Amino acid sequence: MNNPAKSSDQQHPQAKKDRELIDRLRQENPTDFNLCELARLRIRYHNFPGAREIQGDLDLLLSQWQGSEAELFAKTRQIHAKGKVYQRPGNEEQQDWS
Numbered sequence: 001m002n003n004p005a006k007s008s009d010q011q012h013p014q015a016k017k018d019r020e021l022i023d024r025l026r027q028e029n030p031t032d033f034n035l036c037e038l039a040r041l042r043i044r045y046h047n048f049p050g051a052r053e054i055q056g057d058l059d060l061l062l063s064q065w066q067g068s069e070a071e072l073f074a075k076t077r078q079i080h081a082k083g084k085v086y087q088r089p090g091n092e093e094q095q096d097w098s
Contacts, residue, residue, distance in 0.1 A: 009050035018044070022057050030065040032079045036086070038062065039076040042069060 012018070018041060025034055038061060045055050062072060079085055 009052065010048070012045070012048060012051045012054070014044070015051055015054060018054060022054065022061065025061055026057070026064075030067075033085055035065075035072060036076050036079055038065070039072050042072070 021037060022041070025037060028034055030038075038058065041054075042058055042062070045051055045058060048055070062069065067075075
């Protein structure tokens with residue numbers, strides 16, 4: 001018998017790139033930049049109908065870094081308030097949020 005939730009799952013267009021990022025984050029420490037990347041991905045995949053493996057890995061990463069989603073978002077708001085985390089090198093005006 002097919003699971004109806006699984007048959008309607010969608011593939012996220014950024015899944016391949018995000019998988020590579022998640023794998024990298026799992027090998028690194030929770031720096032300001034990495035915390036912002038985790039928060040960005042959690043927002044991207046929040047309520048997304050699919051990408052369950054990625055969503056599970058984001059949960060696992062958050063747990064490994066010993067925080068809750070509310071704490072992550074509070075911390076990253078503070079980080080963004082201090083400066084431009086996604087500043088492109090050599091370009092003080094443009095940020096890269098991709």
